[in-house]
Amino acid sequence: QVQLMESGGGLVHPGGSLEVSCAAYTTIFATYVMGWYRQAPGNQRELVARITPGSSTEYADSVRGRFAISRDNAKNTVSLQMNYLKPEDTAVYYCNAFAIDTQMDYWGQGTPVTVSS
Numbered sequence: 001q002v003q004l005m006e007s008g009g010g011l012v013h014p015g016g017s018l019e020v021s022c023a024a025y026t027t028i029f030a031t032y033v034m035g036w037y038r039q040a041p042g043n044q045r046e047l048v049a050r051i052t053p054g055s056s057t058e059y060a061d062s063v064r065g066r067f068a069i070s071r072d073n074a075k076n077t078v079s080l081q082m083n084y085l086k087p088e089d090t091a092v093y094y095c096n097a098f099a100i101d102t103q104m105d106y107w108g109q110g111t112p113v114t115v116s117s
Contacts (some may be wrong), residue, residue: 006093016085030073034078034098035048051070059066
């Protein structure tokens, strides 16, 4: 089992940048596929980006080229650097850990990101 705690959300102007981070409390962080999802009001939760234990990455089409996911296995953290933010990026951002062996998903509480002038 793993506990996840996000940080770094907030208010940013369109075109600005923001980084959200997630600390994972587990002894086997390096084995999880880590991801960021987001959910805007009235919408379903959607994948933003994810990174495998081997650091292969995958991005939603809407953020590719603007966002970058990274992980630090020594610090048990995963981060999402968000650049050129748009109002449509406004959502609650959730950290996710997927255990490949058990097929279990774990979620953080979420951190809100608002892009507005």
